[in-house]
Amino acid sequence: MKNEEIKSLDNATSEMIRHAHMLGIETIFDRNGNYSTGECKKAKCNFGSRGICCKQCMLGPCRISGRSLKGTCGASADTIAARNLLMMIGRGTAAHSSHALHVASTLLKTARKKTSYKIKEQIKLESISRNINIGKEEGTDALASAAAELAISDILGDEKYMRFAESYYPADVFGNLSNLGVMPSSVGRELLDSGHETSMGTMADPTEFILHAARLGVADIASLIISAELQDVLFGIPKLFSSKIGFNVLEKDKVNVVIHGHVPLLSEKIIEFSEDVQLLEKARSLGANGINVVGCCCTGNDALMRHGIPVAGSNIHQELIIATGLAEAIVVDVQCIYPNIENVAKHFHTRIISTMKEARLQSAEHIPFDEENADESAKRILNAAIENFPKRLNNAFLPEEKPHDLMGGFSVENILDTLTKIDPEDPFKPLVDSIRSGAIYGIVLLAGCISPGMTESSQVTIAKELLKQNVLIFSTGCSAQSCARGGLLTPEATMEYAGDKLKGVLQALGEASGLKKPLPPVWHFGSCVDNSRVIILAIALAQNMGLQLKDLPIAASAADWVAEKAAAIGTGAVALGITVHLGRAPPIMGSPEVVSLLTQKSGELFGAKFIVEEDPIKTSQLLLLHIRKAREKLGTASNNFISDNPKGQNNEDISISLEPNELINPQNPMLLRTC
Ligand code: BF8
Numbered sequence: 001m002k003n004e005e006i007k008s009l010d011n012a013t014s015e016m017i018r019h020a021h022m023l024g025i026e027t028i029f030d031r032n033g034n035y036s037t038g039e040c041k042k043a044k045c046n047f048g049s050r051g052i053c054c055k056q057c058m059l060g061p062c063r064i065s066g067r068s069l070k071g072t073c074g075a076s077a078d079t080i081a082a083r084n085l086l087m088m089i090g091r092g093t094a095a096h097s098s099h100a101l102h103v104a105s106t107l108l109k110t111a112r113k114k115t116s117y118k119i120k121e122q123i124k125l126e127s128i129s130r131n132i133n134i135g136k137e138e139g140t141d142a143l144a145s146a147a148a149e150l151a152i153s154d155i156l157g158d159e160k161y162m163r164f165a166e167s168y169y170p171a172d173v174f175g176n177l178s179n180l181g182v183m184p185s186s187v188g189r190e191l192l193d194s195g196h197e198t199s200m201g202t203m204a205d206p207t208e209f210i211l212h213a214a215r216l217g218v219a220d221i222a223s224l225i226i227s228a229e230l231q232d233v234l235f236g237i238p239k240l241f242s243s244k245i246g247f248n249v250l251e252k253d254k255v256n257v258v259i260h261g262h263v264p265l266l267s268e269k270i271i272e273f274s275e276d277v278q279l280l281e282k283a284r285s286l287g288a289n290g291i292n293v294v295g296c297c298c299t300g301n302d303a304l305m306r307h308g309i310p311v312a313g314s315n316i317h318q319e320l321i322i323a324t325g326l327a328e329a330i331v332v333d334v335q336c337i338y339p340n341i342e343n344v345a346k347h348f349h350t351r352i353i354s355t356m357k358e359a360r361l362q363s364a365e366h367i368p369f370d371e372e373n374a375d376e377s378a379k380r381i382l383n384a385a386i387e388n389f390p391k392r393l394n395n396a397f398l399p400e401e402k403p404h405d406l407m408g409g410f411s412v413e414n415i416l417d418t419l420t421k422i423d424p425e426d427p428f429k430p431l432v433d434s435i436r437s438g439a440i441y442g443i444v445l446l447a448g449c450i451s452p453g454m455t456e457s458s459q460v461t462i463a464k465e466l467l468k469q470n471v472l473i474f475s476t477g478c479s480a481q482s483c484a485r486g487g488l489l490t491p492e493a494t495m496e497y498a499g500d501k502l503k504g505v506l507q508a509l510g511e512a513s514g515l516k517k518p519l520p521p522v523w524h525f526g527s528c529v530d531n532s533r534v535i536i537l538a539i540a541l542a543q544n545m546g547l548q549l550k551d552l553p554i555a556a557s558a559a560d561w562v563a564e565k566a567a568a569i570g571t572g573a574v575a576l577g578i579t580v581h582l583g584r585a586p587p588i589m590g591s592p593e594v595v596s597l598l599t600q601k602s603g604e605l606f607g608a609k610f611i612v613e614e615d616p617i618k619t620s621q622l623l624l625l626h627i628r629k630a631r632e633k634l635g636t637a638s639n640n641f642i643s644d645n646p647k648g649q650n651n652e653d654i655s656i657s658l659e660p661n662e663l664i665n666p667q668n669p670m671l672l673r674t675c
Helices: 003-007 011-022 028-034 077-111 122-131 140-156 163-168 171-180 187-197 206-235 264-273 277-285 297-307 315-323 341-345 371-391 412-422 429-437 458-468 477-485 491-497 500-512 528-545 564-576 592-606 616-634 660-664
Strands: 241-245 255-261 291-296 311-313 329-332 351-354 404-408 442-446 471-476 522-526 554-558 580-582 610-612
Touching: 011 315, 028 315, 077 140, 077 187, 077 206, 077 264, 077 371, 077 564, 077 592, 122 140, 122 206, 140 163, 140 187, 140 206, 163 206, 171 206, 171 592, 187 206, 206 264, 206 528, 206 564, 206 592, 241 297, 241 311, 241 477, 255 264, 255 297, 255 371, 264 291, 264 297, 264 329, 264 371, 277 291, 277 371, 291 297, 291 315, 291 371, 297 311, 297 404, 297 477, 297 522, 297 528, 311 315, 311 477, 315 329, 315 341, 329 341, 329 371, 341 351, 351 371, 404 477, 404 522, 412 429, 412 500, 412 528, 429 528, 442 458, 442 477, 442 528, 442 616, 458 471, 458 477, 458 491, 458 616, 471 477, 471 500, 471 528, 471 616, 477 522, 491 500, 522 528, 528 564, 554 564, 554 616, 564 580, 564 592, 580 616, 592 610, 610 616
Parallel strands: 255 291, 255 329, 291 311, 329 351, 442 471, 442 554, 471 522, 554 580, 580 610
Antiparallel strands: 241 404
16 A cells, blocks of 8 residues: 555554554555556456446356447346346345344343343333334233244244334335335345345346345345344443544553454453453453453444443454554454454464354354353453463554544434433424424434545545534444544534534533533444434434425435445335435446436335435535435425535535436446546
8 A cells, every 4th residue: 555545544544554564464455455556547347346247157257348238148237237236235134134133033042041141121122012013922021032033033934024124114115115015025035035036047127126125125224123122122222422432442451352243242241241350350360450342343333332332443444453463352243354354363462253153264263152151152252362461462552643532322212312301292392393493404324334445534524514514413333433533423523513503403402411511413323233223213203293204304325335234224225215325336337227226216216316426525515405405395495504515605506516317327437447
């Protein structure tokens, strides 16, 4: 990676990359550089990135070009791109629903007294039970069993519709999706069918592929709901915590245990046993001043939301966390775990410990996690980390930059608690009134990943642009961590970045929540699974405003998305009626038909669509335009209209240079880089 590219990252990351280089360690930043240099500006395969490479069978691999407009079997570019997209979304949905299955199965075993977990949120369990219409069982364990069994059936069963989808989505959305044939039966059924349809010589209709992709997206979001809701039952509803983010949350005098991945079943136990008296004594006997658990990626987000555990880094930082030489153990569960961490660890004493059968690494040690013996698994891992402390090498390094303060742990429940203090009779009223008056001009969810290719944080730029315009920002996943590194998750950020009207709202909410400071302008809702919290909140908001979801002045943005899971969530959100911005085009640009389905026809079908734009400033303008159109329907478009946008225009003048035709033209040089 070139020096000038390193300089354009945040200071701590740049410093850690330089340190890794000095030690001869290769990271994602170098490997990404390998794909951005040479004769091509982008050495990535154009056929793959446009979705028109087909390797379904041994007639190929085939790729669509000026010479061959069809695969050997005759499949068109549209068929190939749509089929590839369905497979991508299928993998994302499989990841999320596997997570949901682990959680549901643990809840079921807990209700049957086969685990050491406890049901922490009886009231939430009752509310979930009412939602999914199983309120007749007697007692907590019976209710928990019934909810868990239903969740498992949603994932593996064969009912007409997923109950968590049918009961959590609004009636109008359910009606529309079922009319379109986009309500999923079970995730397993949908994945089986998609595996069949995408097999060679089966489905060839691009529209049917995309409708199936939407069905999987809808199933994906129902899986997120299952995970987040049942995790709350087991581990508690998130609370507002002040914490920190940055490499320097690792502590030189303590045993550092990094919890990384997505499913918090084991990490909850690791956090619990990090306070175990015997283990702490053992750590002290080996010269450590305690056990310091820190997070990475979404397991980190989850631990932050429920325990205030600090975050060391996001997906792109996992190798650099090891390069500090301070991690005794990196404990991984599933998803977003980059295989090279075990190579980086070879330069240090760090033990990489895989724990779940779905995510074994090539040579890392494996301590299997089994929910029926969760305490033993956690203790074994903590013992391994403690025993590793004296083996720390003499090459520990931390960047100069101190960790950033942040506040996280937003949930539907704690927002409602705060609103109830303002209006006990009608808690949603203050929020609804603020939106109608324009004090909150709109709401944008910044979600998804970050990539090594971005030289500055798109999310931070978008957030700052929107906050000026009094748009409230929700955030999840690595995007929330990016906003935290950009200093946007603090009360002080409200004073610095929010427009005056939004500032007033956040000050009132901060007072009501007992903070004596404003709430931060970016509300960190947790991991990517917790996008479901935002969707549940949006559904409740729509109901309280007497609107459909698709008519709310809200949008979502995955400005730097990387994972298949992001594609699944985004597609599900569009199907539910939430317009989604993507900062990079999905691999579909070789098919005008698929592009049109996702960016135009989806508007007719679902009332929402994908917007693709790389530039963060243009993105904020596009999102504002979307919100403005929604406000026009509310009859409130001119409220609170802002004039201090970058070009000094008022919003009426905002010109959006990315026209739909640009998007659907596969010859668009912006999106089609050739040698
Ligand atoms: O689920 S944001 S890189 S860590 S996929 Fe992964 Fe993307 Fe990060 Fe969490 Ni979400």
